[in-house]
Amino acid sequence: MPAPPPSFDPIQQVQQLFAGHHAWLLSRLKARLRNTAEAQDVASETFLRMVAAPHPVRIGEPRAFLTTIAKRLLCSLWRRRELEHAYLEMLAQCPPELAASPEERAVLLETLEHIAHALEGLPPQVQQTFVLSQMDGMGYVAIAEQLGISHSTVRRHMAEGFRRIALAVTRQNAGIGLPRP
Numbered sequence: 788m789p790a791p792p793p794s795f796d797p798i799q800q801v802q803q804l805f806a807g808h809h810a811w812l813l814s815r816l817k818a819r820l821r822n823t824a825e826a827q828d829v830a831s832e833t834f835l836r837m838v839a840a841p842h843p844v845r846i847g848e849p850r851a852f853l854t855t856i857a858k859r860l861l862c863s864l865w866r867r868r869e870l871e872h873a874y875l876e877m878l879a880q881c882p883p884e885l886a887a888s889p890e891e892r893a894v895l896l897e898t899l900e901h902i903a904h905a906l907e908g909l910p911p912q913v914q915q916t917f918v919l920s921q922m923d924g925m926g927y928v929a930i931a932e933q934l935g936i937s938h939s940t941v942r943r944h945m946a947e948g949f950r951r952i953a954l955a956v957t958r959q960n961a962g963i964g965l966p967r968p
Contacts, residue, residue: 801838804849809834812853819861829864833857863965870899897959904965905955909948916941917948 809830816826833856846852874896878886887895906914916934919925920941925933927941934941958964 800846801834804837804846804853805834808849808853811850812857815854816857816861825864829857829860832860836860866903867896867900870903871896874899898956901955901959901965902952905951906948909951912936913944913947916944920945921948 812833813826813830816829817823820826820829833853836856837853874892878892906917909917912934916930916936919930919933920927927938927945930936931938931941936944
């Protein structure tokens with residue numbers, strides 16, 4: 788009688804992946820980020836995401852799997868940097884008496900990140916509609932003409948954008964972090 792297949796132990800798999808691939812992942816991240824501390828943070832978060840997965844699975848290609856998770860984390864890191872840079876540029880243009888405290892800046896940056904994440908989940912036309920309205924200051928009729936859609940579609944797109952932002956800000960206020968990719 789053949790031996791039963793070995794049972795799958797997700798904890799053991801994570802331990803083996805960490806032991807066998809952490810140094811490799813860290814070296815790749817160091818080369819990409821040129822910052823050892825950030826590379827260590829991303830490598831650690833990569834393995835934490837793997838451990839926190841709701842349904843552990845056997846991983847056939849560990850380096851490809853780890854690379855995919857790490858790339859998603861890098862995208863989030865870079866998005867946050869872009870938001871911070873844009874915010875700091877805006878602050879530099881404000882008079883000193885209107886400058887936010889470090890605590891206010893941190894909250895504002897976190898809010899911007901939640902809003903950006905919420906808008907990224909929208910279909911491209913909805914994103915474009917929302918940006919034309921809120922960033923470019925266009926009216927609904929002008930947006931409808933430019934995008935070749937009806938006025939009611941513009942209203943529907945805007946409602947969805949505002950709904951997503953309201954949900955994101957509510958999640959932030961409740962202390963709920965950004966959803967995992």
